[in-house]
Amino acid sequence: MYIHQVAAYLPAQVITNEHFTRLNGLSHEWIIERTGIRERRKAAVGENTNTMAVEATERVLADAPLFPAAAVDLIVGATYTPHDTIYTLAHAVQRAIGVTDIPVVSISSACSSLLNAIEIVEGYFAMGKASRALVVVSEHNTAYNNEQDTVAGHLWGDGAAALLISKERLSPSDLLVRDLITAGAGGIGKADEAVTLTPVAKGIIMPYGKDVFIHACQYMARVTQQILERNHLTTDELNWLIPHQANLRITRNVLQTLGLPEERAVSNIDRLGNTGCAGAAIALSEQLEQIQAGERVVVTVFGGGYSYGAMLLER
Amino acid sequence: MYIHQVAAYLPAQVITNEHFTRLNGLSHEWIIERTGIRERRKAAVGENTNTMAVEATERVLADAPLFPAAAVDLIVGATYTPHDTIYTLAHAVQRAIGVTDIPVVSISSACSSLLNAIEIVEGYFAMGKASRALVVVSEHNTAYNNEQDTVAGHLWGDGAAALLISKERLSPSDLLVRDLITAGAGGIGKADEAVTLTPVAKGIIMPYGKDVFIHACQYMARVTQQILERNHLTTDELNWLIPHQANLRITRNVLQTLGLPEERAVSNIDRLGNTGCAGAAIALSEQLEQIQAGERVVVTVFGGGYSYGAMLLER
The missing domain is CATH 3.40.47.10 (Thiolase/Chalcone synthase)
Structure with missing residues (x-):
């Protein structure tokens, strides 16, 4: 099993520590010392786990001429901050890339889900039920976070990434x-x-x-x-x-x-x-x-x- | 791959069609004609997707002397009505049965998830990474449903089930x-x-x-x-x-x-x-x-x- 390409999508808006200083009195230095965090991204109105997943998918496919969307035969999405638990991010990605009749599922094992998703892919490859998988991880923490929370409100950021994974090697750089x-x-x-x-x-x-x-x-x-x-x-x-x-x-x-x-x-x-x-x-x-x-x-x-x-x- | 045992958990409270007649004016006959539904169950206060998953798990294990909890080497949970997307129902089940260091993941492919979960198990069996899996499906629709909704509010019920799945046959009745x-x-x-x-x-x-x-x-x-x-x-x-x-x-x-x-x-x-x-x-x-x-x-x-x-x- 090979990772052929990876791409990320980050929302444009940057939230600096000063935002939390104004809200909660937490100083930039205090946040840096405790967490190492200087700034984080926040999804815009209208953006969510599904839209960010689609953005990351479009970027990874644009960087992978050897891995056309039509070749994707498995989609595994992951998030613990779902926009929609029925029309899940994996289903939104399937709709965006226009492949049909392939296994599609979204998962959560919280912040560990990336590896669970790749292990599920490994299983489909072992069964012979897939050979070219798209894994998409996407989090919209700010949709569920209370930024007034002085314990953890300053920790969370939004973003997504997509990985193209193939059973056989497609390129020497895989x-x-x-x-x-x-x-x-x-x-x-x-x-x-x-x-x-x-x-x-x-x-x-x-x-x-x-x-x-x-x-x-x-x-x-x-x-x-x-x-x-x-x-x-x-x-x-x-x-x-x-x-x-x-x-x-x-x-x-x-x-x-x-x-x-x-x-x-x-x-x-x-x-x-x-x-x-x-x-x-x-x-x-x-x-x-x-x-x-x-x-x-x-x-x-x-x-x-x-x-x-x-x-x-x-x- | 064999299904060794299956058990369900249903919350005690029964909601009849008359409840929706009182709320929305939908008659028992109209609901029956359109949906076939006479009544549905509703989780009690304090019950949720995680607790119902644990109840179903305890029941299925109680019915399976050949499949002790300690033998479980994979847990796949499924829901689109999560109580907690971080401490997921699969993790709650893991905590309840006391097994450690095994793959644990929760998924959603909406109402299809039962088969996605079993296919994920099939993949773990094919890889040789598991041979005794617990699949738990649990829905707490009433946590997310607006029962005043005259279009679909009367459709949903709560409940859970657990399945014990093994790579090799354990019993002639599997x-x-x-x-x-x-x-x-x-x-x-x-x-x-x-x-x-x-x-x-x-x-x-x-x-x-x-x-x-x-x-x-x-x-x-x-x-x-x-x-x-x-x-x-x-x-x-x-x-x-x-x-x-x-x-x-x-x-x-x-x-x-x-x-x-x-x-x-x-x-x-x-x-x-x-x-x-x-x-x-x-x-x-x-x-x-x-x-x-x-x-x-x-x-x-x-x-x-x-x-x-x-x-x-x-x-």
Whole structure:
């Protein structure tokens, strides 16, 4: 299985920390120190998870002459901030690209969904029911976020990314998906209440951020070690780490546990905030051209609820 | 792949048609004539998609001594009426049964999700990443429904079901999943607006019921014929048809197109209304003991957005 192309869509509006200073009195320095976030994007009126998913899809297809839309035989969408749970983002993407009679589904495993989506693709490839998949991750956090919330209101950003994945290699520059692990950790700690998004009640809240922080650090470091070890690799042989883009302190903690220098991590948290399950995919799209032949990448994620995963890529 | 056991959970409160007569002036006879629905269930305060999923899971495990909870190595949840999109119903089920470090994901392909979930399981089995899966479908329509809506407010009911699925046969009574087709039809007709659930805007609405009706009838009949033909079976060799439980008129239309007598269809729409992606699974749980050795069942679904599918079972 190969990642052939990745592209992102980011809404135009930039929300700086000063916005939250005016709203809540949180200083730029305080937000930076606690999260590493300088600014984040906000979807415009009329934009939502479905429209951003379609934008990202159009961009990735425009960058992939070897992967025409008509060849797509599986669409897996992911979001925990749905615009529509019936006409889901995957269905909106299907309508936009005009393919018919192929499996289409949207999923949520919170901020981990990117890897769950790719693992579902791996399953369709293994069954022989698909060979060219489109994975689209899209989050509209600001639709569910209360920006007045001084605990977590300043964390969230909007954005989307799309990935073209094929069973066979299409181009020498394709990224081999060498291994992939996903898992739920719904029984761990305060997974049931630490970070939740109840659409009809409270929207997205994070009453137990410390519990999330501790488990995110532990699980992303552990599953990265696990995927390296079972592929007989050391951290010295890992060129890039793309963690879930939740908080720069979590990224630094994971790097420290793994003994990796900071320059090996790919990060967009300072510019985009926490863009949910889209964050790591946006980071991959931004890093794509810098990954040299022979280099290895681990994408590792942790999601509320809880869930975690790691994917080992090789160019 | 085999379905080892199925169980349903239905909330206790019954809402009769008289409730809608009092609210909206819709008569019992008018509702019966248009939909076949006599009554439906409503989740109690404190119940939601997650709690109903856990109830259904506890029931199915209680009925399956050969399939202990500790053996579950994959959980796929499905709903379009989520209580929590981060701590999803699949994660709540994981917490309830106490298994760790297994893939866990929740999906939506609207009312079609049961078959998408089972196809995802098929993929994990094909990869060798799982061999004992728990699929849980759960809908809390009344959380998103405006019962004052005279167009569709009277259609929806709440309920959940859980299925234990194994790669190898565990018992002579297991149902063989002989074939499975799923597909999105997001580009067809008014798929983008005919029936939608936008959590932060309008909840669940069905402004173009006729478009849904026409496509549901066409697609469920067509995909049932398709799965029979590619398995070299005629409708005479089909013992039971379990269609998506949306509307008795749709079921009758599908039966007529297929040339099947009404007694071959399994229906709970009169007692439960449209329970979304849980409907066909609840029907399967209710019918399970009546399916004789050697008999064949087709479960066929159609979902808003649109999507469709068929699954051929054999005892």
